[in-house]
Amino acid sequence: MARDPFRRQRPRRLRRILLGLAGVTLLALAAVAVFGPRLVADRLNPITARADWPVSDAALALHRRLVIGDLHADPLLWDRDLSVERPEGHVDLPRLDRGNVAVQVFSAVTKSPRGQNYGENATDAPDNITPLVIGQLRPVQSWFSLKERALDQSRRLTHLADTHPDRLRLIRTADDLTALLAERAAGSRVIGAILAMEGAHPLEGNLANLPVMEGAGYRVVGITHFFDNELGGSLHGQSQAGLTEFGREVVAELVARQLVIDLAHASPQVVREVLAVPGAKPMLSHTGVHGLCNTPRNLDDALLRQIADKGGIVGIGFWADVTCNDSPAGIAATIVAAIELLGEDHVALGSDWDGSVGVPFDAAGLPTLTHSLLDAGLSEEQIAKVMGGNMMRYLRETLPRG
Numbered sequence: 001m002a003r004d005p006f007r008r009q010r011p012r013r014l015r016r017i018l019l020g021l022a023g024v025t026l027l028a029l030a031a032v033a034v035f036g037p038r039l040v041a042d043r044l045n046p047i048t049a050r051a052d053w054p055v056s057d058a059a060l061a062l063h064r065r066l067v068i069g070d071l072h073a074d075p076l077l078w079d080r081d082l083s084v085e086r087p088e089g090h091v092d093l094p095r096l097d098r099g100n101v102a103v104q105v106f107s108a109v110t111k112s113p114r115g116q117n118y119g120e121n122a123t124d125a126p127d128n129i130t131p132l133v134i135g136q137l138r139p140v141q142s143w144f145s146l147k148e149r150a151l152d153q154s155r156r157l158t159h160l161a162d163t164h165p166d167r168l169r170l171i172r173t174a175d176d177l178t179a180l181l182a183e184r185a186a187g188s189r190v191i192g193a194i195l196a197m198e199g200a201h202p203l204e205g206n207l208a209n210l211p212v213m214e215g216a217g218y219r220v221v222g223i224t225h226f227f228d229n230e231l232g233g234s235l236h237g238q239s240q241a242g243l244t245e246f247g248r249e250v251v252a253e254l255v256a257r258q259l260v261i262d263l264a265h266a267s268p269q270v271v272r273e274v275l276a277v278p279g280a281k282p283m284l285s286h287t288g289v290h291g292l293c294n295t296p297r298n299l300d301d302a303l304l305r306q307i308a309d310k311g312g313i314v315g316i317g318f319w320a321d322v323t324c325n326d327s328p329a330g331i332a333a334t335i336v337a338a339i340e341l342l343g344e345d346h347v348a349l350g351s352d353w354d355g356s357v358g359v360p361f362d363a364a365g366l367p368t369l370t371h372s373l374l375d376a377g378l379s380e381e382q383i384a385k386v387m388g389g390n391m392m393r394y395l396r397e398t399l400p401r402g
Contacts, residue, residue, distance in 0.1 A: 027126055034112035040132065041078045042088045044356040050321075053328050053361060059371035060206065066384055067181065068366065068389040069103040071315035071355040072196070072264070072286040076153040077109045077129075078137035083164055090353035090362040093160075093167050096191050099366035102184055102388060103171065103192035103395075105220060105285065108153040109355075110202050112144040113227050118296040118321070123227045147209055150202035154195055154216040161193060169194055170217055174399040179393065194395070196262065196285070199225030200250060205247055214257060219399060220285070221254055222262040223270055233267035235299070242269035248277075255279045258400040260383050264350075271303050281311045281398055286350030288322030292337040297321050308346035313394045314338060315350020316386075327360050332372035335386055344367065344382050348391040 018143075031081040055063075059383040075082055075091040084152035085094040096104055144146040153234050161168045163356040171177050171192045180192045197216045213221075228237035231247030243251065251274055254261050261282035274282050284307055302312055316334050323334045338347040353363060358380050361368055375384045 002087075005269075007104045036272075041080075041354075045089050045354050046358040047090070047360070047362055047365075048326050048358040049360050049365075053365065053368035053371070055371045056374075057369045059374050062374070062383065063100060063332055063367040063370040066100065066370070067184070067388040067392060068101050069105075069349065069388040070101060070106050070353070070363075071283070071313075071348055071350040071391060072107055072355070073315075073351055074109050074198070074278055074355040075353070076106050076157060077132070078354060079092050079138065082160055083167070084144045086345075089352070090359060092363075093191065095362055095364040097167075097189055098364040101191060101363060101366070102181065103177070103194065103391070104363075105194045105196050107196040107198045107222075107285075107355075108150045108154075108202070108218075109198045109225070110149040110153075110226070111199070111225065111357075116226050120238055121227045121234070122238060123229065125227070125350055130383055134341045137143075141278075145204075145206050146155065146202045147212075150197060150218070151216055154213075154218065157193060157195060158166075158217060158395060166190060170195070171399075172217060173218060173402055175402045177392065177399065179396055196220030196222065196260075198222050199229060199265065201225070201229040201230050202381050203230070203250065205230040205246060207246070207253060210229060210250065210253055210257075214259065217275075218259075219356065220260040220262050222264055222285070223251075223266045223274065225265050231296075232270045235265050236296075237267065240267045240269060243268070244272045248273075251277050251280065258398065260395070260398050267276070268300065268303060269324065269370075271299065271307070271399075275306050275310050276346050283348075283394065284316070285320075286317040286351075286352045287314060288317055288324070288334050289337040289341060291341065293322060293324035293335055295321055304338075304342060308342040309333075311397070313346050313348045313390050314342060315348045315391075318353070318359040318361075319352045319356075321357070325398065326358070328368045328372040329375070331360075331369060332376040336376050336378065339378075339382065339386070345390055345393075347386050349387065357388050 073091050082092045112128040113121040142152045161170045168191050171194045199222050223231050224234040226236045228234050229241050232243040233239045233241035262285045264283045264285045288298045291301045323330040
């Protein structure tokens with residue numbers, strides 16, 4: 001029988017084909033990992049302005065004199081280098097500096113239900129964050145652990161501050177904040193960063209994880225996010241319940257440790273029960289005013305007043321679902337309504353930048369808000385309080401000392 005001269009070559013060709021297919025597959029997966037999350041970030045975090053917003057010379061001059069702070073932004077969810085200006089999203093260090101931001105709260109988002117909405121979300125719904133964490137090739141231990149996701153985000157922010165100490169500093173105590181503000185008053189451009197948990201589910205139902213998170217730098221703790229968790233009911237959950245026994249234990253420990261309690265996304269009953277805890281002085285980091293913008297995302301005005309009466313502050317968000325007006329003037333109108341409801345000492349900024357929302361400007365565009373607040377008739381003193389003064393006072397009163 002004649003011998004096939006190509007017989008030995010066929011396995012080699014097959015191996016080459018398989019290796020080639022494997023290489024193409026790996027390149028495709030790498031492309032998804034690199035570009036997929038960026039495309040998602042671009043789609044979910046647009047800047048909605050159709051043209052440049054106006055900023056008068058007087059507004060710009062005032063803006064440069066202000067001490068500015070923002071109570072809520074989610075850039076740590078997206079795997080990007082925040083030390084350089086990026087084409088996507090809303091927040092990075094160059095844009096924060098151009099916006100003259102002195103202190104930014106960076107929130108860790110660790111779970112978000114598929115089909116997320118403001119009405120009702122199931123606790124056991126498929127999670128949106130898991131595929132994002134895997135697609136961004138975050139550490140394997142964070143793929144299926146909410147605790148590890150929060151720790152991964154804190155490590156990234158801490159590394160950024162350690163790598164750029166002249167540009168970013170992690171604030172852990174009231175004394176840290178006082179020192180940073182003094183340096184900025186003397187001409188420094190360093191930005192203060194405060195870590196927050198958007199919902200306390202990274203505790204994974206174990207109170208022993210709270211000091212772990214505190215050690216990782218977390219100083220603001222939200223009770224719930226878009227779903228009911230081990231601590232209690234969400235504003236957007238199924239139960240509308242109050243605090244669980246575990247939730248009461250956590251709140252008591254937060255008060256004892258002088259960690260900031262954030263009531264954003266909490267059910268009305270959770271809000272009432274936290275406010276009843278002796279020594280608790282919670283805030284609400286990002287919201288609107290229900291009386292002005294009647295949407296299910298905004299808590300009842302009476303609850304906002306109770307937060308202010310307890311010494312807390314309310315951060316006004318920048319997106320249309322809480323302002324009902326997608327413009328700087330709409331944000332300014334919400335701030336005016338909040339001042340009328342709560343008093344000028346209890347209103348702050350809570351942008352929700354990079355939080356899967358569209359906003360009319362990014363961090364660099366903050367001067368347009370100062371312009372709109374002047375147009376709305378607020379005094380320079382009132383603007384100084386809202387843009388950061390109230391936030392700095394509240395944090396110095398609430399954060400642990402030295």
